[in-house]
Amino acid sequence: MSWFAGEVPRDGEDAVTELAAAARDVHVRDAAQILRPPRDELPYLRHDRADELVLDGGALAVEAGVVAGFEPDGGRGLEVDASGCAVVPGFVDCHTHLPFAGWRAHEYEQKVTGVAYEEIARAGGGIAASARALAAADDDAVLRQSRTLAGEMLGHGTTAFEEKSGYGLAVEAELRSLRLADRLGEQVAQQTTSTALLAHSVPPGFDADGWMDVVEEMLPRVTAETGATALDIFVETVAFSNEHLARIGRLAGRYGLALRCHVEQFATHRSVPVALEHGARSVDHLSCLHPDDVDPLAAAECAAVLLPGAELLGGEALAPGRELADAGAICVLATDLNPGTSPIASLPVIVGLGVRRYGWSVRESLLAVTLNAAWVIGRSADLGSLEPGKRADFLLLDGPVEHVPYRFGHNPVAACFVGGLPVFVRPDAAWRLSAGT
Numbered sequence: 001m002s003w004f005a006g007e008v009p010r011d012g013e014d015a016v017t018e019l020a021a022a023a024r025d026v027h028v029r030d031a032a033q034i035l036r037p038p039r040d041e042l043p044y045l046r047h048d049r050a051d052e053l054v055l056d057g058g059a060l061a062v063e064a065g066v067v068a069g070f071e072p073d074g075g076r077g078l079e080v081d082a083s084g085c086a087v088v089p090g091f092v093d094c095h096t097h098l099p100f101a102g103w104r105a106h107e108y109e110q111k112v113t114g115v116a117y118e119e120i121a122r123a124g125g126g127i128a129a130s131a132r133a134l135a136a137a138d139d140d141a142v143l144r145q146s147r148t149l150a151g152e153m154l155g156h157g158t159t160a161f162e163e164k165s166g167y168g169l170a171v172e173a174e175l176r177s178l179r180l181a182d183r184l185g186e187q188v189a190q191q192t193t194s195t196a197l198l199a200h201s202v203p204p205g206f207d208a209d210g211w212m213d214v215v216e217e218m219l220p221r222v223t224a225e226t227g228a229t230a231l232d233i234f235v236e237t238v239a240f241s242n243e244h245l246a247r248i249g250r251l252a253g254r255y256g257l258a259l260r261c262h263v264e265q266f267a268t269h270r271s272v273p274v275a276l277e278h279g280a281r282s283v284d285h286l287s288c289l290h291p292d293d294v295d296p297l298a299a300a301e302c303a304a305v306l307l308p309g310a311e312l313l314g315g316e317a318l319a320p321g322r323e324l325a326d327a328g329a330i331c332v333l334a335t336d337l338n339p340g341t342s343p344i345a346s347l348p349v350i351v352g353l354g355v356r357r358y359g360w361s362v363r364e365s366l367l368a369v370t371l372n373a374a375w376v377i378g379r380s381a382d383l384g385s386l387e388p389g390k391r392a393d394f395l396l397l398d399g400p401v402e403h404v405p406y407r408f409g410h411n412p413v414a415a416c417f418v419g420g421l422p423v424f425v426r427p428d429a430a431w432r433l434s435a436g437t
């Protein structure tokens with residue numbers, strides 16, 4: 001029994017039907033570690049309590065694709081020998097820019113060799129380049145590239161992810177992007193949600209205010225024609241302002257969408273108080289967060305989504321991850337997978353960066369890609385932790401959890417299960433799975 005990540009995403013209906021039919025009973029035994037929340041039914045766990053996460057060895061029983069319990073003799077069906085392994089919830093990547101078309105590798109080389117972003121942008125690079133690539137690619141080509149990436153993510157343990165529009169930069173193109181996000185969600189093994197990033201870059205021919213009028217006009221179509229559950233904006237000198245953030249916040253409230261925002265990435269704009277005032281679900285990036293905004297953010301029911309991959313590859317400042325965690329924020333890590341600032345699909349790499357760059361413990365970093373990340377996408381009632389009644393999305397790691405950051409760059413995922421079904425099994429771990437009774 002062995003699958004390879006690239007083969008996992010299948011086309012359309014078949015994948016859904018197959019997964020539903022195969023939702024199965026699994027008995028995972030002899031795990032060295034099983035990562036569990038301190039008690040059941042927590043929507044999230046604030047980071048000053050991350051050390052309460054339980055990491056005991058034992059067994060995990062799955063019935064009909066749902067976690068049933070942790071009794072050593074419980075369970076039947078597929079047997080999994082987890083000796084020497086850690087069992088953790090499937091990772092949730094709550095901030096990606098899938099679906100997109102093409103890459104921008106040449107810009108990365110330009111950036112690291114000292115070409116200014118403004119110069120790259122003047123030459124037609126940046127978000128505009130990705131918008132042109134998306135416009136030039138047909139739907140099948142976009143979905144093919146995105147499915148391949150989703151397969152790579154699955155092979156690195158991502159069992160749920162968020163998608164964003166934002167490379168459309170025109171009404172019909174943004175709607176197309178959101179429809180492609182919906183279709184991608186039907187074609188991959190993961191659970192997905194989508195976010196309308198309608199204020200990403202000011203489209204050519206508009207000023208920022210004029211484009212916001214267009215956004216307001218298109219929202220009824222976004223909610224009627226697509227499955228988007230959140231609204232997003234990029235606040236930066238080169239993009240939109242805090243006033244636009246406030247307007248997006250009001251619109252999110254009016255249309256029942258969660259407010260997400262890209263803020264404090266390249267410079268400090270004091271956007272966080274504005275986002276909190278409008279009930280944001282998350283504030284993302286925070287590399288240039290003002291020190292005075294740490295405590296109010298930590299006290300709010302709003303996640304601090306940190307993107308250390310973008311910080312590393314973009315040469316950006318470092319978000320105050322340690323301060324946010326100590327202050328009790330709902331901290332989250334994500335890849336920010338996109339063709340510009342973070343072409344990283346691996347959450348194990350991001351966990352490694354969280355530990356190294358923010359000085360977080362392994363528990364803190366794992367919490368940030370599981371339960372708290374599931375809360376950001378509105379799915380923590382059924383995803384993000386191993387507890388009875390939740391979906392059996394889990395990973396078999398090839399060593400203890402401490403190895404995830406320590407063996408930086410190594411992919412620790414030996415097997416990946418969604419809804420109790422093994423959708424990825426590394427060939428050297430195939431012996432661990434056997435048909436039970």
Ligand SMILES: [Zn+2]
Pocket residue numbers: 095096097262336338
């Ligand atoms: Zn982003």
